[in-house]
Amino acid sequence: MTEDAAHITAAQFRERLWPSWWVWLVAVAMAAVLGTAYGAAYDPLLGWAIFAAAALIGLAFLVVTSPVIEVRGAVLRAGVARLPRVNVGSVRALDSEELTRLRRTGDARAYVVLRAWSTSRAVRIDVRDEEDPHPYWLVSTRRPEALASALADPAPQSTDPGPDPGEARSPGLGSDRAQ
Numbered sequence: 001m002t003e004d005a006a007h008i009t010a011a012q013f014r015e016r017l018w019p020s021w022w023v024w025l026v027a028v029a030m031a032a033v034l035g036t037a038y039g040a041a042y043d044p045l046l047g048w049a050i051f052a053a054a055a056l057i058g059l060a061f062l063v064v065t066s067p068v069i070e071v072r073g074a075v076l077r078a079g080v081a082r083l084p085r086v087n088v089g090s091v092r093a094l095d096s097e098e099l100t101r102l103r104r105t106g107d108a109r110a111y112v113v114l115r116a117w118s119t120s121r122a123v124r125i126d127v128r129d130e131e132d133p134h135p136y137w138l139v140s141t142r143r144p145e146a147l148a149s150a151l152a153d154p155a156p157q158s159t160d161p162g163p164d165p166g167e168a169r170s171p172g173l174g175s176d177r178a179q
Helices: 003-009 021-041 044-064 096-105 144-152
Strands: 011-016 068-072 075-078 081-084 088-094 111-113 122-127 136-140
Touching: 011 144, 021 044, 068 144, 075 136, 088 096, 088 144, 096 136, 122 144
Parallel strands: 111 136
Antiparallel strands: 011 068, 068 075, 075 081, 088 122, 122 136
């Protein structure tokens, strides 16, 4: 692989917005309450089975709904949406107060990937594409300065995000424009 090809395929920034520890604990506690209720009402063995099934479903839900924020090559990916870096305008890291203000008074057309259970910090990314219905993206991240820095680095010329390793692309969700 050439050095240029390695640069395009290597992610300049990648973060999965995993829930905080207390969210995992709440999911297991809710499954325990459900298992206890069924176990007390019917049969303890049924209660354990309900607990195990509910805990697995709850934890799987948390894993599946944890979006990936990634800058790879010429594309920014936030959740299922992709934005070519040539369409990235100004980028600003937001602290907790700025994020709260923007959530209350911001533009309803913005593309939003916020996970309050994960972090209280985010990045606002202005979109320069006139045809894009989203004036900006608002993206949660635990490392807003690193994401802003990755977006400030010069991007390769290609706007093709290439294959997405390990993830299936849904029809209509893999375009270069936010959905």
